[in-house]
Amino acid sequence: MTVRARRSELATPASNEWMFAKAAGSGADLVFLDLEDACAPAEREAARGKAAAALRDLDWGRTTRAIRMNGVDTRWAYGDVIEVVTAAREALDVIIVPKVRSARDVWWVDVLLTQVEQTLGLTKKIALEVLIEETEGLENVGEIARASPRLEAVIFGAGDFSASQGARVDTNFDPIVDYPGDMWHYARARIVVAARSAGVDAIDAPFPNYRAPDAYRVAAQNAGAMGYVGKWAIHPSQVEIANEVFAPTEDEIEHARKVVAAYREAEAAGRGASGLDGMLVDAAHLRHADNITRKAELLGR
Secondary structure, three states: OOOOOOOEEEEEEOOOHHHHHHHHOOOOOEEEEEOOOOOOHHHHHHHHHHHHHHHHHOOOOOOEEEEEOOOOOOOOHHHHHHHHHHHHHHHOOEEEEOOOOOHHHHHHHHHHHHHHHHHHOOOOOOEEEEEEOOHHHHHOHHHHOOOOOOEEEEEEOHHHHHHHHOOOEOOOOOEOOOOOOOOOHHHHHHHHHHHHHHOOEEEEOOOOOOOOHHHHHHHHHHHHHHOOOEEEEOOHHHHHHHHHHOOOOHHHHHHHHHHHHHHHHHHHOOOOOEEEOOEEEOHHHHHHHHHHHHHHHHOOO
């Protein structure tokens, strides 16, 4: 599996080609051109060519290039894979599969994608990310997260998930009553545990209210605290916030270095634990330090 930065995943309608250049220069770790919900049904087939041309012709820098295909239970799914991959070839890095309900949905895309890659003679395998947007998908998330070696990330889709659950929410997918705590904590916890168990990334849900940057920051910070490595952005203004929130700070990096040094010093002396700034340091703390240093290395820091 290719290890990629996913602090920010920016959504861009695949039918709106005037948005493509701004998305490519947004600084997002990943940009996906959306052939599903952001496209009117009448525009979805024509949008495939627009997306492929943008993936192929624009300068994306270090940004991961992706599309969101239509669900496997729609008439557009096979055409999204065949037409975009055929036209974009190596310019496409990731396909995001929406509304995944079972491991079989992921298998279907994997098999079709394998056949297209072999037919075209492509040597670089295209990766997959999946969206958990249905209650059935959440029930099966453990199997879904292990369904394909192509799978690199599991994403929580709160909008469709809230509809699937029958929840009473506003347009930002927040409860319409004074609900105690995070209404979606159970779903978020199930997803991040399944993803981490399978060795893939967990990405948090979109935040439609792009005029509330402080609230977006809080939502991103809460997701990061749970172990999510990034969050969707539905507007370029959210990208910088996500990139900052999901990156380790200089203080965190320096503290991780001190933890490693303290533990190795204790280990060399035949002890299994040590102390740092009045706090115990043992093997569990070493794992936390490793998480931070891996993130820093991935971001070139």
